[in-house]
Amino acid sequence: MTAAQLFPILLGIAWLIPLASFVAILFFGNRMGDHGKGAATVATSAIGVSFFLSLITFFAWVMAGHEVSSPHHDDSHASVHRTYNDTEQSVQAVVFRSPEHGDAGGSHASGHGEAVVPASYSGDWYTLYESGTLRLSIGWYIDSITVLMFVVVTFIATCIHFYAAGYMHDELHDVTDSEVRLATGEPLHREGRFPRFFQALSLFCFSMLGIVIAGNLAMVFIFWELVGICSWFLIGFYFERHSASTAANKAFIVNRVGDFGMLIGLMALWGGLGTLQFGDSVSSATGQVEPGLFELVRPAENHHEQQVPDGLVAFAAADQIEKMVAANPSSGELSREVAAAVPDWREQGYGRWLLFVAGLGIFCGCVGKSAQVPLFVWLPDAMEGPTPVSALVHSATMVAAGVYLVGRFFPVLTPDVLLVIAYTGGLTLFIAATIAVTATDIKRVLAYSTVSQLGYMMLALGVGGWVAGLFHLITHAFFKSLLFLCSGSVIHACHTNDMRKMGGLLKVMPYTGWTMLIGCLAIIGAGVPFVLGFSGYYSKDAILAQALLFSRTNPQHSILYLAVAGGAFITAFYMFRLWFMTFAGSPRDQHVFEHAHESPRVMTAPLVALAIFAVAAGWALPGGLGVESLLEQARPAGTAETITTAGILGSITLPAEHESHSGAIHVTATLTAFLTALSGVLLAAAMYLKPLISPVAVAHAARPIYTFLVHRWYVDELYNRIFVLPTLGLARFVAAIDTQLIDRFINSLAWIARQIATVDAWFDRVIVDGIVNVAGSVTWKAGLELKRIQTGNLRQYVMFIVVGTVAIFVLATLLFRTSFAG
């Protein structure tokens, strides 16, 4: 079995197993053990199996030895060629992209070594709808990111399943939710929802993996919404709490805003190109290969340079085409003429806006999902959900999906869009970081740090650091979930989220404390420069380097670099502020401190496991076996070179990422990162470990800024003013119209109808009934008279019959002058 067959099967199974567990728990959840204790086992084993399968795929991928698509070393083409031939012989439905694929497709002249196509497998499991070129299908697009994401997601999910099995044990028996007061005043008393939690968790895993493996945008969108609904379920897990339910709704609605933009992007693409497939696909109708989005936007014959696809051009140039039709309405000519005219239309810039809008729209979806400015407000509230949910959904995976989609969609995004992305990311990371500084709720701090880290990734992608962004996505997934789990364990121990009540917990809960320290070090990217570091060290350095390179190549955007650097400093500050306030120093609240205790094994074991990866995820093993090099294998074709384009937003130069490894940039970036992080840590220590500087004094000194930050830049209030209140007002207005105008009108109609009905009733009673009654009485009387004839005497009847017969005969004979017999 070749890799091309193996990967879809393995990953497909890994993808579907959580669905199976979801269905199982959905139907039999309550019958699994007492209060559905077995549900945890089912869900955990399911996700564990998919983790195992993903691992197998991972190693299989590594064994397959795909070449790294960086410009230097073209030597490994042979191997690619071999793999390609295998797939060619084995399965037709699977397309393996590689330079030689062009030859097979006969689409471009071979031998362009410098633009290497990443190794990817794409194909369809099931076609939902197909007519002409339009095609909706459940398919796969597998490259190294997919495999990596599978491993990461399933691994973290497995850890978190274990963790949650311990964390959610309250739900096993009836729960008294002290945060919900009934009308009578006593707390709500409800039965546990243990299976429900794991059911939602399984569904989420299924949906997330679906996004990761999706072979086309439509499928991505479907699972996109699925993760949305899962997050709605999970945030609103304690839906009796008003805060939780509102937070769930808020998350969902805010995501709607983003998804609306995403829909626009989808429509633009589909309308113009007629396909949403990422990779090339073999249409079941006509055996030949249909180019996917990537091939369309970066066609091979164009050396994978980005260009506006013909479809979009023609789509945008509809008016020109109409002119043509008006000119000579012979259709056969038309298509050829259009084909001929497309290039200079492209030169005239037709369709560029369309591509821009498409990219922007897709990015809108990502903004909503991964909580970028301006749609980041939902994520902190989402912390109302149980902590494992925050760890899995709202830090590691789901919110990363936006970043993942941007990375996956990278080839289609024009430099303009990338610039927008970069600025959005920068803004996000700065705002979120600043808010995190003043937050006192431990989970909110982490939430805002998540937002800002997502901003980092976005920015990295925006400035062309494709590998950097995704690298940070993966490392961040590890240490952020670790941090969340730690905070969860802390909350579990203290039964409060407020850091001001904590302190000195390191003694009582060492596992949590040390692992959390590792997490903090990882997120601030600590490490010995140029030697060794935590995972964050590598990814953040890559981002910094790329940002630096970007600001060097186009200085007008150098603010982005400042944002990154400043963000690094603030990150270090608030992370260690958190750690110091929680674990170091002396307990601020004795009562809490005395009840604090180390969490059970089932919770600490995942912490340790995650901590290991938080440390080592960034290391590159000898033989190019590391996350970074693996990501390199998936780098979209044609993004490896420095490209300068004069876009809508002015001329932009996307620097090639490998240039950021060059000495000058690299050293500068690393040192910057190190120093900023160090200073941040020191400042935090100064304020919260050794009270050299009093935070209160600082707050007093900068009261306006402080309040501004405490109120989270008044974003929520702003939205409330801009959107919510007007909406409510409009609603009231419409309701008034309804009650005052429409209801009145309908009531008057009803009144008129009643008047008519009374008249009609009178008519019915007097006239109609009168007629009927008269008829009835006449019939009755006639019957009374006629019944005398019915003597009931059989023989008499016979005689009547005879008389009748004879009469008929005679009459017939007389009248018709013929006899019946004749």
Next chain:
Amino acid sequence: MNHEAFGLSANLFAFLDWHGFFFLLFAGVACVAAVMVVLSDNVVRMALHLVLSLGATAGLFFLAGAEFVGAMQLMIYVGGTLVLLVFGVMLTAQTQLVALRTPAGDRVIAGILAAAILAVLLQAAFSVESWQKPGQGVAAAPRATPLGMALVGVRVDQVAEEKLGQPKNGYLLPFEIVSVHLLVVLVGAAYLARAKRRQVPRPVEIVASTDSLKPRPSGVASATLVSGGPK
């Protein structure tokens, strides 16, 4: 000794035509017996005459070359009337038997009506020329097989007119309908006649209230069985 013995070769010189003779015989028996049915008051006598009349009719059918119908007549009709007879005897033998005489007025009216309808029918019978032409005396083809074929839907007698294939020619559907109908009737009859709890019959006086209660011989057991037989 074959069919011609009944004068199918009547065109031969003969001053006595067997066919005519037998026709007269059977027709006479049939008509006289029918009249007797009307005239006699005794159920069993009526049944006897009826059977005679039907049998004679069967004879007429044989004469007309419809052997199958004749046999059918014998079997079903005569059998059926046999059952009639049995029932008559059983029913009327139950109670003290009174001859149910009809009032004279009814008889008169019935006579008039009979005359009228008979006149009409006779007029109809003689209204068509070709009916009065004497038959050609063609040896009638035996109809058993064609009948059977017709009943299963094939009209072999119409091969000449190529109507063979036409479905509505045959009698398959009516045949099926009739057979189902027979079954239904059997079930229904069994249901109607099923043994019910007899409520006490009304006193006989009401039955006998007509002025025709005959003095009967002293209550011999046999006397109960003898309806107004000729004494």
Next chain:
Amino acid sequence: MTCLLFGVVSVSHYLVVGAILFTCGVICMALKRNALGVLMGIELVLNGANINFVAFGSEYLAGDGESVLGLDGEVMALFVILLAAAEAAVALAITLNFYNNHATVDVDRADDLHG
């Protein structure tokens, strides 16, 4: 009707016989107060009709070559016989019921439904 003894019988003769039987049946129905008598009248009537059918269907009697009805006549006669049998069965059952309820077979007593 002349010299039947010396002429071949024609359809009309059969029709005459049928007419007589029919009339007798009608009178029988009209006169008999005994339910069984009425039944017998019905049988007579059907039988008269049957005679006509057979007469029309008979090739032998056909005045000019082929008969009026051909085979159909006999088939109809068959059906009439069958239906007569069925009718007899039901009618007898009814009579029996009537007798069970009224202890008589006098049809004049069956006027419970008179107006």
Next chain:
Amino acid sequence: MAEFLIETIGLPPWLSWTAIAGLSAFLILNVIAGGALVFIWAERKIAARIQDRLGPTRTGGRFGWLQSLADGIKLLAKEDLMPDGADVLLFRIAPYVSFCASFCAFIALPFAFDVVGQRLNVGVFFVVAVLGLEVFGVILAGYASASKWSLFGAMREAAQVVSYEVPLGMCVVVPVMLAGSMDLVTIGEKQAGWASNWFIFHDPFTFIIFWVYYTCALASVNRAPFDLAEAESELVAGFHTEYSRLRWSFFFMAEYGSMFLVSALAAILFLGGWNGPVPISQLLGLSDGMAVDAPYVLRLLGCLNLFVKATAGVLVMMWIRWTLPRLRIDQVMTTCLKYCTPIAAVMFAGVMLWQLLLPGGLVAGSFRNAAGVREGWLEQSNSGELDSEGSMSGTIPSRRIVEVSR
């Protein structure tokens, strides 16, 4: 034969037809009457043997074979009684009705090939129908003789005969179906050849149904064990309690006549009719299968065959009568409705399937017997029945048919 009279002797046709008709009637009458005499004597002897007696020994030699004749004379000499209050007319005609019925049935019964009073192409049907009329006389007698015994006997017989018509008809239909014709002569001819051609040996179903037929026949001529009509233990002598003298003997003749009739019918329908178990005639080369032209010797031989078979049937009836006890009326009805009818129906279906599945019989072609040629013209005459002009038919005298077939 009629042709013989007309052509050779030159009698006028009407006279010859009359003569022939009279002759055949006379012959049949003698068959019945003589048969009755013989059978009565036979029954006495058989009953005696079965009961370990000697039976009549004196009258006419040591076998007492004149006994029944003597009985006849005694009957003639007896007084003619008629009960008071009897319905005179019915009482008088009842015996004749019975006798006429069983006599008319003989009209259509072939004794050998073409030795038949009147060859009807609905022969079987006719015979069965007319046989059903016999009970009519019985009922009349029972009713007219104004005695409870007679009435009950008559009622029983009526019920019994009417209900046994059903299975009887079913059984009779089977040979009709096999032979494809209701003409008794055709049916008999179809079984010509070796005994394997007899319908009773045609297939297992026919074998069973033969016995069903025999039982039903027994009942419909109300012989023991179905003789409830004259159950002397309960009803003195059943329907003929009040009868005496010649009228009584008519009943007797009618009974024996119908016994013989049903046995002969059984013989024709199932036992190969007038064909012997071994086709001697064509073995001897006497006839090349042309029974038509075969010398009258052959026909007489056929008559002999039939008589032997029929007599055997009658004797078996007697044997049964003196062996089995009499059934109760409910048992009689049960036998008819719960056993005979369903069995007959099932066997009918079985035969039908058999015909469908193996048309040639078990041994293929065993049906195509030595009399194939004769079958040839039978086919023709059947097809003649089929063809639209109807000019040719099974009832046309055999002479013509032969001419056609040549």
